[in-house]
Amino acid sequence: MTVKRQYRLPSCTLTLEGLTASSSDLQSPLTVLMNAECQFASANQPPLSGGREFLDSLVTAVSYYGQQLLSGVVRPLDKEEPGPVTVKADQGGYHRLIVQSTPLEAMENSQALARVDVKLTTLQFHDLMEAVDQLLADTQTLPDLTSQLQPVPRQLVKPTTPIVQRSAPAVLGAATLAAAGLALFFVPVPEVKPPEVKPTVTRESSTAPPTSTPGTPPQGDSANSSPEDFTQSPAITDPDTLSLLQRDITRTLQQGWPKDAKPSGDLSYRLVVSEDGDILAYKYETDLALGEVDRTPLPELAFDPVGSLRSSQEPVAEFQATFSPDGEVVVEPWSTAEAAKPSATSAPPELPEIASKIKDSDRIRQLNDGLYDRILSNLQPLSASEPLTYRVRLNQEGAIVAYAPINAAAGLLAQETPLPQLVNTAASGADQLDFMVVFTPAGVLQVSPWDGWP
Amino acid sequence: MPVDSPTRSSPSLILAALPTPQLSTPECPRRARIQVDLLLLATEALDLNSGETLLTLAQDLGLDSVVKGRVNLWLLRSTNPMRRYSQRRPMQLEEAKALVTLIGHQARRLTVLIRQLLMGYQQLAAQQLSPDHHLRLADYLSRFRSHFRARMNPRRAGVIAYDTDEKLDQLALQLLEQLLLCSGVLGTQRLWASLFDGEVQ
Numbered sequence: 001m002t003v004k005r006q007y008r009l010p011s012c013t014l015t016l017e018g019l020t021a022s023s024s025d026l027q028s029p030l031t032v033l034m035n036a037e038c039q040f041a042s043a044n045q046p047p048l049s050g051g052r053e054f055l056d057s058l059v060t061a062v063s064y065y066g067q068q069l070l071s072g073v074v075r076p077l078d079k080e081e082p083g084p085v086t087v088k089a090d091q092g093g094y095h096r097l098i099v100q101s102t103p104l105e106a107m108e109n110s111q112a113l114a115r116v117d118v119k120l121t122t123l124q125f126h127d128l129m130e131a132v133d134q135l136l137a138d139t140q141t142l143p144d145l146t147s148q149l150q151p152v153p154r155q156l157v158k159p160t161t162p163i164v165q166r167s168a169p170a171v172l173g174a175a176t177l178a179a180a181g182l183a184l185f186f187v188p189v190p191e192v193k194p195p196e197v198k199p200t201v202t203r204e205s206s207t208a209p210p211t212s213t214p215g216t217p218p219q220g221d222s223a224n225s226s227p228e229d230f231t232q233s234p235a236i237t238d239p240d241t242l243s244l245l246q247r248d249i250t251r252t253l254q255q256g257w258p259k260d261a262k263p264s265g266d267l268s269y270r271l272v273v274s275e276d277g278d279i280l281a282y283k284y285e286t287d288l289a290l291g292e293v294d295r296t297p298l299p300e301l302a303f304d305p306v307g308s309l310r311s312s313q314e315p316v317a318e319f320q321a322t323f324s325p326d327g328e329v330v331v332e333p334w335s336t337a338e339a340a341k342p343s344a345t346s347a348p349p350e351l352p353e354i355a356s357k358i359k360d361s362d363r364i365r366q367l368n369d370g371l372y373d374r375i376l377s378n379l380q381p382l383s384a385s386e387p388l389t390y391r392v393r394l395n396q397e398g399a400i401v402a403y404a405p406i407n408a409a410a411g412l413l414a415q416e417t418p419l420p421q422l423v424n425t426a427a428s429g430a431d432q433l434d435f436m437v438v439f440t441p442a443g444v445l446q447v448s449p450w451d452g453w454p
Numbered sequence: 455m456p457v458d459s460p461t462r463s464s465p466s467l468i469l470a471a472l473p474t475p476q477l478s479t480p481e482c483p484r485r486a487r488i489q490v491d492l493l494l495l496a497t498e499a500l501d502l503n504s505g506e507t508l509l510t511l512a513q514d515l516g517l518d519s520v521v522k523g524r525v526n527l528w529l530l531r532s533t534n535p536m537r538r539y540s541q542r543r544p545m546q547l548e549e550a551k552a553l554v555t556l557i558g559h560q561a562r563r564l565t566v567l568i569r570q571l572l573m574g575y576q577q578l579a580a581q582q583l584s585p586d587h588h589l590r591l592a593d594y595l596s597r598f599r600s601h602f603r604a605r606m607n608p609r610r611a612g613v614i615a616y617d618t619d620e621k622l623d624q625l626a627l628q629l630l631e632q633l634l635l636c637s638g639v640l641g642t643q644r645l646w647a648s649l650f651d652g653e654v655q
Contacts, residue, residue: 063644070632070648072490092579093627121576122631123569126638133640149643151475151650 003030005141007134009127011041016055016141032142038131040124046097048116050084056145057083059132063149065095066129075152087125097128134141195238212237236275236317242333245317248277248411250331253321256297257329263292267323270334271298272316280316351393351434358396358433361454370398371435372447378418379445388413388439391450395429403437468515469551472643475650481544484535486649488612489643490545491534493636493645495605496629500567504560511559512552520552538607551646558642561633568634575627579631585623598626631648 001023015037022028028151036055039047046053064075066088077086090096097118120128136147144325178228236242279302285291293299298321318334358364371394382388388410392403400422405411414420417439434450477483482490498504505524512521521527530549532541535570559650561568567590574588599622606613636645 066635066644067648067651070635070645071485071651073648073651075651093576122634123572123576126634129635130638133638137639147640147643149640151647151654152652153654154652157652237641 002034005030005135005138007131009130011124012131013039013041014126014128014135015039015129016135018142027140029139029143031143034140038128040118040120040128042124045118048097048118050099050101054084059084059136059145061085061087061097062125062129062132063147065125067149067152069125071152073152073157073162076156090119093122095122095125097125117298171398177307233314233316236315241275242317245273245275245277246319246331246333249273249279249321250318250329251280252277252301253297253323253329253331256301257323257327258297259327261295262325262327263295263323264288265325267292268298269296269298269321271319271321271331273278275315275317282321351391351402354393354432354434356431357451358431359454363396364433364449364454367394367398367433368447368449370433371400371437372445374422375418375437375447376445378422379439380416380418381443382413382416382439382441384409384413384416384439384441386441388417390414390417390437391417392419392435392437393432394435395427396431397427398428398431399424399427401427401432403431406436457515468517469554472551472554472646475647476654477547477650479655480547482533482547482550483650483653485653486550487533487545488536489649490536490550490557491531491587492625492629493633494531494553495559495562496598496633497557497605499594499601499626500564500630500633501560502597506562507563508556508640511556515555515559517552517555520548521556525597536606536610536612538605540607550649554646554649555580555642557633558636558645561637561641564639568630568637571630572634585627594630595623595626598622598629 001020003018003020005016005018016030016033017035017037018030019032019034020028021031033052033055035049035051036058037047037049038058060083067072084100086098088096088098097120099116099118101115120337133147135141136145186442236245265288266286267289270283270285271291272281274280279298282298282302284293320332320334322332324330358367373391386407386409389406390403390410391406393401395401400419401417401424403423405414420439436446436448436450438446440446494504494508497508501507505527508527509518509521510525512518512527521530529541529543530545530553531537533543533545534540534541571588571591572595574591575585578585578587578591585595597617602616602622602625608614618624632645635641638644
């Protein structure tokens with residue numbers, strides 16, 4: 001049965017003619033479309049009409065264009081199957097509906113225009129869209145035609161900024177990098193200075209460990225060097241480096257020590273360690289240590305330098321390592337007391353000239369009093385039989401930068417005074433001043449500015 | 455067919471009519487937040503009582519579990535980054551669905567007025583006359599301008615783009631056309647899909 005469906009809006013009427021599925025049932029939906037017609041009220045032109053292809057294309061074009069009006073995002077045209085109907089924006093807020101007739105229709109009806117172009121106002125377009133929407137929502141007409149409203153995928157959207165504009169930052173960045181590289185090419189490579197090593201050499205003292213007798217070399221390590229080979233090497237004196245090395249060595253020994261090899265008693269060794277933590281040489285301290293050397297990790301860990309490097313000028317540090325039966329490794333700097341004494345006596349008695357002296361008399365008085373109090377609070381009874389005189393240098397904050405003994409007894413007994421432990425080597429400062437500190441045999445402490453009271 | 459007095463139904467049913475888009479994050483993109491707030495601003499310029507109507511409408515539609523009263527509505531609209539007191543809270547998709555549904559209903563309620571204004575504007579434009587000659591249109595435009603300037607942060611780049619009366623009028627007319635397109639049978643769905651143009655995978 002042929003039926004007609006009409007969607008009428010103020011400025012646009014959409015009429016569909018078709019066949020129902022069942023000729024007897026009045027409720028049966030329109031399923032086969034014969035003709036679709038679209039008539040605008042104000043436009044004085046024949047109605048746009050066509051078959052199913054025209055209607056499908058009209059629905060798609062109107063849907064896409066309506067969405068474009070709402071979001072401002074233009075959906076690119078379907079290149080593969082351009083339908084006969086397109087809608088696009090026109091100048092002055094108008095819209096254009098363009099219908100191309102298919103070649104087949106043009107052949108059948110030579111009177112039909114090859115191309116119809118209708119100018120629509122927003123209201124007219126809205127009515128057209130509303131008619132389409134009502135058709136889509138109508139389940140009684142073409143039930144297979146439903147709305148396919150989908151957002152435009154990101155891949156289809158053309159970026160709003162042209163490629164030249166988008167690539168400008170990247171090009172600018174690359175150019176800047178190139179320019180910076182070119183500029184830095186002419187800057188000389190900075191010279192790397194190794195940290196200065198103090199030229200003091202630890203002399204082998206008379207109380208050195210028993211030298212190995214030529215007839216009894218340690219088992220298995222005859223090729224290894226002994227600590228005596230390194231007596232000419234400069235010693236590492238920086239306390240920070242020493243403590244770091246001490247930690248390193250302890251860890252190395254602890255890790256390299258097999259768990260099942262426990263000594264029968266405390267094994268004590270003297271180690272010579274290079275600046276980068278390699279054990280250059282070691283020597284037993286006791287006979288037990290000599291006999292059970294294979295139970296320690298030392299033979300494996302000892303680094304045998306190439307002959308030419310032996311007794312080179314590489315700075316070394318000496319440690320004492322003790323392996324206890326319960327699996328503990330204790331590493332201590334080698335004979336601290338012995339090392340400290342020569343350094344104290346060999347320290348230059350004259351301090352360098354002060355670049356800029358503290359001149360404020362109030363500050364000098366404060367520093368003087370502060371120094372007196374600090375020494376007094378740490379003072380132990382001295383075994384001196386004559387006055388001990390020192391020159392003590394303070395910085396602006398009152399920290400002791402350095403000191404120097406003035407008489408011979410002062411040099412010998414410096415360790416008995418509180419001064420060595422009060423020295424703050426890290427302290428510095430532009431303004432400094434010297435003070436004279438005298439410890440009398442009677443136990444009286446005298447402190448005064450070196451250059452006299454201001 | 456447009457229905458003037460919607461019957462009360464469960465919010466999940468109304469919101470389910472709007473499909474959840476395939477977004478990289480479960481929150482509304484920036485353009486969607488701006489668009490929703492501007493469309494609501496346009497309905498306020500059309501109808502002075504729009505704020506109250508929105509809340510009543512939300513109650514009638516059973517959306518008051520999503521749009522919980524005046525303060526919540528203000529917070530939701532303040533997710534628009536152009537706002538003077540812009541909130542850094544995200545707008546969830548459920549909340550956006552509720553607001554889009556409300557916009558669709560408001561647009562349908564105001565269809566007659568919107569058509570009148572657009573018709574008047576077209577007639578004036580055809581005669582090369584300024585919108586001031588149409589009383590109600592001039593009223594709408596001036597109200598939109600004052601609403602916009604009172605609520606948007608003038609230091610924002612997006613707001614600086616609308617620094618003159620002419621540019622704001624163009625925006626107001628564009629929003630009026632968009633409201634008209636939202637008013638139809640499938641208007642709400644169309645608006646919803648358009649919010650995520652160029653954002654979905």
